[in-house]
Amino acid sequence: MxxxxxxxxxxxxxxxxxxxxxxxxxxxxxxxxxxxxxxxxxxxxxxxxxxxxxxxxxxxxxxxxxxxxxxxxxxxxxxxxxxxxxxxxxxxxxxxxxxxxxxxxxxxxxxxxxxxxxxxxxxxxxxxxxxxxxxxxxxxxxxxxxxxxxxxxxxxxxxxxxxxxxxxxxxxxxxxxxxxxxxxxxxxxxxLERRQRRSDAKQLSHAPEHHVATSAQMRRLVRMMHQTLESPLNAKALAEFVGLSVRQLERRFRKEVGLSPKQYYLKLRINRAHRLLQQTDLSVSDVAVSSGFTSQEHFSRTYRRFFDCAPSEDRIQSRDAPVFPVSRMWAEKGSC
Missing domain, CATH: 3.40.50.880 (Class I glutamine amidotransferase (GATase) domain)
Structure with a gap:
C-alpha cells in the first residue's frame, strides 16, 4: 500500500x-x-x-x-x-x-x-x-x-x-x-459492530446487589455492605438498617443470597484484600485495615482459609496467582 x-x-x-x-x-x-x-x-x-x-x-x-x-x-x-x-x-x-x-x-x-x-x-x-x-x-x-x-x-x-x-x-x-x-x-x-457503545456506558450490566439479591430490601443491604468494607457493621446494625430483627435478617438473607450476612460480608472483605495484595504495594497490615480487620493474625488466618496461602505469598497478579473462588467458596472452605 x-x-x-x-x-x-x-x-x-x-x-x-x-x-x-x-x-x-x-x-x-x-x-x-x-x-x-x-x-x-x-x-x-x-x-x-x-x-x-x-x-x-x-x-x-x-x-x-x-x-x-x-x-x-x-x-x-x-x-x-x-x-x-x-x-x-x-x-x-x-x-x-x-x-x-x-x-x-x-x-x-x-x-x-x-x-x-x-x-x-x-x-x-x-x-x-x-x-x-x-x-x-x-x-x-x-x-x-x-x-x-x-x-x-x-x-x-x-x-x-x-x-x-x-x-x-x-x-x-x-x-x-x-x-x-x-x-x-x-x-x-x-x-459486525453496528451497536457501538458510548464511552460512559457501564462496564457491568448489573449492580452487585442485583446479582446476588432479589428483593429491594436485601439489595439495599448488599449495597451498604459494599460501601462499608473498611468498617464493617455488626449483625445488630445490619438488621436495624433494613428494619428487621437479627434472626429475621439471617433467614431472609440466606434465602436470597445463599449465605449468612456475616459470610457474605467476609467474602466481600477478603475479595477486596485479595485485589489490594495483588495490585498494590500496600503492606499486609495496611491491606488488613483497609479490609476491615483489626487483627493481622485474624486476617492472615482467614486469608489462608480462602486461598491456601498467606497474604504475604499472594503479592503478584499473574496467570499462576490464586483467583478469588466464587462458586465453590463456602462448600469447600466452610463458613466463618
Whole structure:
C-alpha cells in the first residue's frame, strides 16, 4: 500500500501477559481501514523491553526493543493486563513516556496500561477509565486521578480504556476523529459492530446487589455492605438498617443470597484484600485495615482459609496467582 505523508504513526508498547484479544481489537480496525482505503492511513510499531513479549494466553509476540524517538509517533498505546507492579518504578519506561508527552504524542492506556501511565504521573488531574477489577487498588494508589467505571474515556491528549471488547468501541470513537465517517461506517460493517457503545456506558450490566439479591430490601443491604468494607457493621446494625430483627435478617438473607450476612460480608472483605495484595504495594497490615480487620493474625488466618496461602505469598497478579473462588467458596472452605 502507498504510504501517505499524512499517515498516522502509532507505537504500541506491550508488557508481559498483555491481553492478546486487546491487541487484536486495537490492530484489526487499523488494518481494515488501510485495506478499505487502499493506502496506509495508519502504520504501527510493536515495542517491548525484551525481543519477545508473551501474551496472557502464552502466544509470543516479536517486538522492537530499540524504541524510536517519541517524535516518530503521533499516538502511543500502552497495553498491559496482569502484573504491572514491576514496571511502575522503571525509570526508563516512565522517562520515555514523559518524553512522548512533551513531544505532543497522544498517550493511550488500555486495561492495566492505564496503571503504567498513572505510575509515570501522566494521568494526574485526568479522568481515567479503569477496569472494575482494578478500581479499588487504583483509588488507593493514585489519589490525584479520578477513576471512572466507564468503558473508555477520551480526555484531551489522553485516552484510557478498561479493556476487553471495549477496545473496539474506543477505537471506533477515536477513528471518527481521524478519518472519514463513511469509512468508519464501512469498518463497522466489516467488524459486525453496528451497536457501538458510548464511552460512559457501564462496564457491568448489573449492580452487585442485583446479582446476588432479589428483593429491594436485601439489595439495599448488599449495597451498604459494599460501601462499608473498611468498617464493617455488626449483625445488630445490619438488621436495624433494613428494619428487621437479627434472626429475621439471617433467614431472609440466606434465602436470597445463599449465605449468612456475616459470610457474605467476609467474602466481600477478603475479595477486596485479595485485589489490594495483588495490585498494590500496600503492606499486609495496611491491606488488613483497609479490609476491615483489626487483627493481622485474624486476617492472615482467614486469608489462608480462602486461598491456601498467606497474604504475604499472594503479592503478584499473574496467570499462576490464586483467583478469588466464587462458586465453590463456602462448600469447600466452610463458613466463618
Amino acid at each position: 502507498p504510504l501517505k505523508s499524512s499517515t498516522h504513526r502509532i507505537g504500541i508498547l506491550l508488557f508481559p501477559e498483555f491481553s492478546f484479544s486487546g491487541l487484536g481489537c486495537l490492530l484489526d480496525p487499523l488494518f481494515i481501514v488501510n485495506w478499505l482505503a487502499q493506502e496506509t492511513r495508519f502504520e504501527w510499531s510493536l515495542l517491548g523491553i525484551e525481543p519477545t513479549v508473551p501474551a496472557s494466553n502464552g502466544v509470543p509476540i516479536a517486538v522492537e526493543t530499540e524504541w524510536p524517538a517519541p517524535s516518530e509517533f503521533d499516538t502511543v498505546f500502552v497495553l498491559a493486563s496482569f502484573e504491572t507492579k514491576a514496571f511502575r518504578s522503571d525509570r526508563q519506561i516512565s522517562m520515555w513516556l514523559r518524553h512522548c508527552d512533551t513531544a505532543g504524542v497522544r498517550l493511550v492506556g488500555i486495561e492495566m496500561g492505564v496503571d503504567v501511565l498513572a505510575a509515570a504521573g501522566l494521568l494526574d488531574g485526568h479522568r481515567a477509565a479503569v477496569h472494575w477489577d482494578n478500581l479499588e487498588a487504583f483509588q488507593e494508589l493514585y489519589p490525584k486521578i479520578e477513576p471512572v467505571s466507564e468503558l473508555y474515556n477520551l480526555s484531551g491528549d489522553r485516552m484510557t480504556c478498561a479493556g476487553g471488547t471495549a477496545v473496539i468501541d474506543m477505537m471506533l470513537a477515536w477513528l471518527v476523529t481521524k478519518i472519514e465517517v463513511a469509512l468508519v461506517d464501512t469498518l463497522r460493517d466489516h467488524l
